[in-house]
Amino acid sequence: MMAAALLMASLTGAQAQRIKGSDTMLPLSQRAAEEFMKINPSATVTVTGGGSGVGIAALLEGTTELAQLSRKIKFDEKSKLKAKGITVKEITAAYDALAVIVHPSNKVTNLTREQLEGIFTGKIKNWKEAGGADRAIIPYSRETSSGTYEFFKESVLKNKNYMPGIMSMPATGAIIQSVSQTEGAIGYVGLAYLNREVKAIHISYNGSESFVEPSVANAKNETYPIVRPLYYYYDAAAENKVKAYIGFILSDKGQKIVSDTGFISVE
Numbered sequence: 525m526m527a528a529a530l531l532m533a534s535l536t537g538a539q540a541q542r543i544k545g546s547d548t549m550l551p552l553s554q555r556a557a558e559e560f561m562k563i564n565p566s567a568t569v570t571v572t573g574g575g576s577g578v579g580i581a582a583l584l585e586g587t588t589e590l591a592q593l594s595r596k597i598k599f600d601e602k603s604k605l606k607a608k609g610i611t612v613k614e615i616t617a618a619y620d621a622l623a624v625i626v627h628p629s630n631k632v633t634n635l636t637r638e639q640l641e642g643i644f645t646g647k648i649k650n651w652k653e654a655g656g657a658d659r660a661i662i663p664y665s666r667e668t669s670s671g672t673y674e675f676f677k678e679s680v681l682k683n684k685n686y687m688p689g690i691m692s693m694p695a696t697g698a699i700i701q702s703v704s705q706t707e708g709a710i711g712y713v714g715l716a717y718l719n720r721e722v723k724a725i726h727i728s729y730n731g732s733e734s735f736v737e738p739s740v741a742n743a744k745n746e747t748y749p750i751v752r753p754l755y756y757y758y759d760a761a762a763e764n765k766v767k768a769y770i771g772f773i774l775s776d777k778g779q780k781i782v783s784d785t786g787f788i789s790v791e
Contacts, residue, residue: 541567580597613763624724668692704721
């Protein structure tokens with residue numbers, strides 16, 4: 525009901541708005557912005573990435589109306605915003621499954637959470653230790669400003685530190701490219717970014733009892749363990765500028781875009 529009411533809201537003050545932050549959410553926000561502007565020809569919506577932390581920084585600096593985050597806002601970020609008189613509102617726009625990827629030539633198909641923790645913290649250094657070939661493991665990570673970096677650390681590494689000197693990539697596309705070109709590589713990306721140039725690993729969070737493929741269906745039936753919400757944050761005092769777009773993304777049409785772009789709709 526709320527989404528329908530917001531969708532019918534006036535576009536006054538919303539003709540030009542900016543969305544910035546999470547690279548994971550780029551395919552969703554870009555597609556949604558395109559469709560929103562078709563319905564509202566007078567509206568201009570620009571979408572850029574850079575990472576979840578960049579989105580919050582832009583909200584703090586007043587250079588975006590909507591910050592897109594693949595993690596929850598941090599306490600210190602909320603405090604900084606509040607110090608500037610900004611009270612944020614949070615909208616869950618979609619859900620995302622995080623896929624672990626390797627080079628297509630890699631014979632390893634299944635990994636436990638514990639093995640992933642060992643690989644990304646540097647304790648497991650060779651694929652033969654995980655049932656693969658005698659080849660050095662080259663882990664790729666997102667950079668620290670990324671919400672995906674933080675979510676993977678929290679969910680998979682159980683808040684242990686990444687290995688020193690891990691290869692940090694500025695965007696999800698860079699991880700896809702690097703893993704697709706490096707035989708010993710491993711990385712992690714949002715489900716919507718999967719393609720044939722990389723191989724997705726089946727994951728177990730129950731000590732090898734069951735390994736589950738990353739997919740929308742498995743995320744929806746809650747058998748795939750690495751799933752997170754995706755958020756928009758905005759200044760509550762400037763709600764009129766964004767409420768039409770928010771209403772659109774939460775509408776049936778908007779949630780169909782969520783599904784069409786490889787994410788999981790909000791039930």
